[in-house]
Amino acid sequence: MKHFAQLYQTLDQTTSTNAKVVAMREYFATAPAADAAWAVYFLSGRRIKRLIGASALRTWLAETSDLPGWLVEDTYASVGDLAETIALLLARTGTNEVQGSLSEWVDQRLLPLKDADEDTQRNTVTSWWQEQDYEACYIINKLMTGALRVGVSQTLLARALAEHADLPRPVILHRLMGDWQATPDFYDALIGEDDGAAAQSRPYPFCLAAPLDDAAGIDSSSIDSIATTLGPTDEWHIEWKWDGIRAQLVHRGGETFLWSRGEELIGTRFPEIVGAAASLPDGTVLDGEILAWQLPFEPAAVMPFAELQRRIGRKTVGKKLLRDVPCLFLAYDLLEEHGEDLREEPMHERRSRLGMLIDQLDDRDAQDLATASRHQLRLSPALDADSWQTLAEQREDSRTRQVEGLMLKRRDSHYATGRQRGVWWKWKIEPYTVDAVMIYAQAGHGRRANLFTDYTFAVWNNDTLVPIAKAYSGLDNTEIKALDKWIRQHTIERFGPVRSVEATHVFELAFEGINRSTRHKSGIAVRFPRISRWRHDLAPKDADTLESVMRLIDQDPNQDA
Amino acid sequence: MITCCTESVDTLAVTARKHTYAMARSRGAQAPDADLIEATTRGLECAAGGFTIDPWKPVELSLITHAHADHARAVAARYIASKASVPLLRHRLGQDIDIQGVNWGERLTLGETTVSFHPAGHVLGSAQIRIQRGEEVWVFTGDYKPDPDPSCEAFELVPCDTFITEATFALPVYRWPDGRTVAREIFDWWQQMRRSGRPAVLFAYSLGKAQRVLAELTAFTDETVHVHGAVEPLTELYRQSGIKMLPTQRIDPSGPREDYAGKLVLAPPGANGSKWMKRFPKASTGFCSGWMRVRGNRRRQGYDRGFVLSDHSDWQGLLDTITGTGATRVLTTHGQSATLVRYLRDELGLNAAELRTRYAGDDASTEEADP
Numbered sequence: 001m002k003h004f005a006q007l008y009q010t011l012d013q014t015t016s017t018n019a020k021v022v023a024m025r026e027y028f029a030t031a032p033a034a035d036a037a038w039a040v041y042f043l044s045g046r047r048i049k050r051l052i053g054a055s056a057l058r059t060w061l062a063e064t065s066d067l068p069g070w071l072v073e074d075t076y077a078s079v080g081d082l083a084e085t086i087a088l089l090l091a092r093t094g095t096n097e098v099q100g101s102l103s104e105w106v107d108q109r110l111l112p113l114k115d116a117d118e119d120t121q122r123n124t125v126t127s128w129w130q131e132q133d134y135e136a137c138y139i140i141n142k143l144m145t146g147a148l149r150v151g152v153s154q155t156l157l158a159r160a161l162a163e164h165a166d167l168p169r170p171v172i173l174h175r176l177m178g179d180w181q182a183t184p185d186f187y188d189a190l191i192g193e194d195d196g197a198a199a200q201s202r203p204y205p206f207c208l209a210a211p212l213d214d215a216a217g218i219d220s221s222s223i224d225s226i227a228t229t230l231g232p233t234d235e236w237h238i239e240w241k242w243d244g245i246r247a248q249l250v251h252r253g254g255e256t257f258l259w260s261r262g263e264e265l266i267g268t269r270f271p272e273i274v275g276a277a278a279s280l281p282d283g284t285v286l287d288g289e290i291l292a293w294q295l296p297f298e299p300a301a302v303m304p305f306a307e308l309q310r311r312i313g314r315k316t317v318g319k320k321l322l323r324d325v326p327c328l329f330l331a332y333d334l335l336e337e338h339g340e341d342l343r344e345e346p347m348h349e350r351r352s353r354l355g356m357l358i359d360q361l362d363d364r365d366a367q368d369l370a371t372a373s374r375h376q377l378r379l380s381p382a383l384d385a386d387s388w389q390t391l392a393e394q395r396e397d398s399r400t401r402q403v404e405g406l407m408l409k410r411r412d413s414h415y416a417t418g419r420q421r422g423v424w425w426k427w428k429i430e431p432y433t434v435d436a437v438m439i440y441a442q443a444g445h446g447r448r449a450n451l452f453t454d455y456t457f458a459v460w461n462n463d464t465l466v467p468i469a470k471a472y473s474g475l476d477n478t479e480i481k482a483l484d485k486w487i488r489q490h491t492i493e494r495f496g497p498v499r500s501v502e503a504t505h506v507f508e509l510a511f512e513g514i515n516r517s518t519r520h521k522s523g524i525a526v527r528f529p530r531i532s533r534w535r536h537d538l539a540p541k542d543a544d545t546l547e548s549v550m551r552l553i554d555q556d557p558n559q560d561a
Numbered sequence: 562m563i564t565c566c567t568e569s570v571d572t573l574a575v576t577a578r579k580h581t582y583a584m585a586r587s588r589g590a591q592a593p594d595a596d597l598i599e600a601t602t603r604g605l606e607c608a609a610g611g612f613t614i615d616p617w618k619p620v621e622l623s624l625i626t627h628a629h630a631d632h633a634r635a636v637a638a639r640y641i642a643s644k645a646s647v648p649l650l651r652h653r654l655g656q657d658i659d660i661q662g663v664n665w666g667e668r669l670t671l672g673e674t675t676v677s678f679h680p681a682g683h684v685l686g687s688a689q690i691r692i693q694r695g696e697e698v699w700v701f702t703g704d705y706k707p708d709p710d711p712s713c714e715a716f717e718l719v720p721c722d723t724f725i726t727e728a729t730f731a732l733p734v735y736r737w738p739d740g741r742t743v744a745r746e747i748f749d750w751w752q753q754m755r756r757s758g759r760p761a762v763l764f765a766y767s768l769g770k771a772q773r774v775l776a777e778l779t780a781f782t783d784e785t786v787h788v789h790g791a792v793e794p795l796t797e798l799y800r801q802s803g804i805k806m807l808p809t810q811r812i813d814p815s816g817p818r819e820d821y822a823g824k825l826v827l828a829p830p831g832a833n834g835s836k837w838m839k840r841f842p843k844a845s846t847g848f849c850s851g852w853m854r855v856r857g858n859r860r861r862q863g864y865d866r867g868f869v870l871s872d873h874s875d876w877q878g879l880l881d882t883i884t885g886t887g888a889t890r891v892l893t894t895h896g897q898s899a900t901l902v903r904y905l906r907d908e909l910g911l912n913a914a915e916l917r918t919r920y921a922g923d924d925a926s927t928e929e930a931d932p
Contacts, residue, residue, distance in 0.1 A: 015865060068904075071733065071900065075733055078732055078734075079734055079855050080855075088734035088736075093738075446860070447857050448857065448861065449858065449861075450855060450857060451857075
């Protein structure tokens with residue numbers, strides 16, 4: 001544990017990625033496999049699930065600290081991190097050496113807490129808090145509450161492991177995918193020459209698209225700019241950008257695994273897709289999108305994302321929900337065929353094999369239309385276009401088609417790991433915008449702790465401002481700093497960590513969709529709201545009205561009936 | 562270490578009294594039960610004494626607690642401050658300001674009040690101001706810390722009825738380690754950087770914190786520290802006041818590039834990320850501040866190391882000081898005021914309230930406004 005705490009501290013005390021890689025390599029060079037496996041587990045952002053809830057920890061903190069509950073809450077709101085708040089309030093001053101290795105702590109102390117009764121849990125945990133020094137207390141809390149967040153990305157971790165094991169980084173990245181147990185065997189296989197029978201369920205690292213925007217050096221509103229940078233359209237495979245759940249469908253050894261991009265197994269939520277995948281040949285991996293789609297799957301019958309969300313929220317889905325929100329898997333890439341990794345094949349080759357695969361499914365199931373796999377496993381159609389101009393025109397149709405815009409995939413590209421510029425582009429439609437007034441602010445978490453970064457925005461309903469959205473992103477550091485200072489000086493009232501502020505500043509908010517909602521005071525809910533700019537030129541009276549925002553709903557086809 | 566006052570107190574008292582009369586004429590008589598000190602649009606105003614403490618808008622007579630920019634602004638016709646802070650105030654506000662320095666504990670008569678300055682332990686010359694009218698005693702702290710600090714006078718606990726306190730770090734997570742221990746961490750980090758051939762650039766406020774670091778480090782070394790142009794003149798003023806510190810060398814921005822590998826460099830936080838930093842390739846950066854107790858504050862500002870060294874009082878220090886004064890009424894000026902007020906009312910049964918001021922301790926990034 002001491003070794004791991006030191007690694008954490010070294011990682012935390014440098015902003016240099018090279019120094020971080022060196023620190024990790026040094027750790028892996030000496031750590032026993034049992035410890036290294038857990039280190040990989042936590043550094044890759046995994047957490048022990050359902051160990052002890054944050055609310056229980058907060059209650060115990062208030063009891064143990066002898067401070068009034070409101071003060072503990074105020075303090076937590078200011079620090080923005082529960083593990084740290086506990087360590088700051090309770091840990092012993094000075095240093096004393098923490099006993100036991102990382103794997104001993106996790107396997108013999110933390111994991112057994114799952115099955116302990118609440119009294120045992122409380123007594124055990126609160127005695128750790130008071131026995132350990134700050135560093136140890138903090139790390140133990142971090143292991144209990146969740147991801148370490150120490151500025152180490154999956155890629156950086158893979159780089160350190162790859163250098164340590166003398167293996168290519170993509171191999172490590174692939175081996176880190178999916179569901180695995182942090183055991184010495186896993187770790188040995190991870191850094192081994194050949195990891196033997198690769199985990200049957202393991203997905204591939206997803207290829208991610210980069211936005212076609214100013215940051216990419218492309219003016220996405222100018223056809224000329226796009227044409228100059230991307231070249232002729234026939235070098236590109238073009239599809240709609242679907243507004244569903246990105247997923248990988250793995251069918252190996254007679255079993256099917258449906259993975260979300262967050263590497264969660266979501267098959268139980270989509271039994272019809274898993275069922276359909278049984279007809280796939282063994283050793284098939286598809287990349288695609290899960291969508292809610294009205295029967296009998298007419299092209300225009302895709303359902304709004306809000307409907308699809310009803311299928312994600314629960315572990316298992318009932319008959320009624322299955323009937324009300326039928327789902328399908330729209331495949332757009334073939335990553336593995338007959339157990340062979342196709343990622344090095346060019347896009348057009350993978351795509352044509354995918355087409356044949358789906359066609360064969362159709363034939364095989366032709367007798368039984370009602371349960372035919374081809375209903376649940378379909379091909380994401382390609383768009384034909386002889387010029388960027390015609391594509392731009394088709395893109396204008398996106399809202400009516402309930403898609404987010406276009407995807408551009410280079411025909412001769414292999415399937416990339418992560419987000420590599422120039423391989424896949426997303427050309428999204430312009431978002432909706434409204435001008436709204438900031439009325440509440442709250443401090444953020446982590447590196448935004450003690451800094452007001454979470455804002456609530458309102459529009460006019462007659463003479464009152466009604467909140468319509470919360471947004472956290474879109475301002476640069478200078479703007480955040482200026483706004484933070486202003487908020488502190490213009491607070492009207494405090495409600496716990498939330499402050500109401502004078503209605504002074506107007507911001508342009510951008511969002512992807514808008515729906516009616518009975519859960520919100522304003523009667524509307526917006527999707528992915530963010531700040532597009534600070535409208536210094538507008539006074540609060542110039543902000544939009546609820547009526548004008550409501551009118552956007554009528555223009556948005558993607559809404560609840 | 563602080564030299565004695567030589568100016569005539571009587572003259573000062575007389576001029577101040579004249580001023581009070583003038584103010585009383587122009588503003589009408591004060592209600593007898595009015596607060597001795599009120600937060601107005603100009604500053605913390607004492608009508609009975611005819612002066613304003615740490616004003617932010619133009620006034621005739623100003624009493625200054627200390628030389629930090631949010632407390633000492635060039636807005637008064639005349640100033641009174643502790644003798645020890647006069648050189649710092651002249652440096653900050655102009656050599657030709659009309660200022661009179663007073664000794665610690667020396668009593669001045671200003672209008673209907675008796676006023677004295679007592680060490681606040683914040684920076685060199687920093688004062689709490691005690692104001693008495695009849696039997697009633699008020700104390701305004703400015704910024705303060707009861708913790709030991711070799712670069713300034715030790716904090717003095719002044720009994721009073723009404724205590725006006727800062728609340729910059731009024732949350733129980735703010736507990737300060739001993740200053741000597743933190744200096745040891747800084748020294749170890751510097752030596753570690755020396756071994757890897759990198760400069761160690763430490764950011765610290767140019768008035769107070771920088772000199773405290775230079776004074777604390779004398780326990781471990783006598784090596785020269787390289788300092789930013791904003792730090793050097795203030796350090797020189799500290800030296801002239803008899804504060805023992807490490808030797809310093811000013812970094813000449815127009816001079817030739819030097820190799821700072823293995824050197825300790827002291828600079829104001831404003832220099833972080835500026836062009837000036839280009840002369841320290843591969844530097845490891847650190848920041849000295851009470852805010853560094855919380856990890857998110859350090860991560861956000863991108864420092865490699867955070868050293869918990871504050872010139873404000875920590876949570877326990879605030880509570881001990883407040884109860885130690887015996888005050889039955891407590892007013893807070895800046896920082897986590899709402900939290901402190903609620904704690905004092907709910908948990909300690911004191912009459913506590915918030916005063917609205919323009920002091921800046923609340924802001925994690927600009928504890929001191931200028932570099």
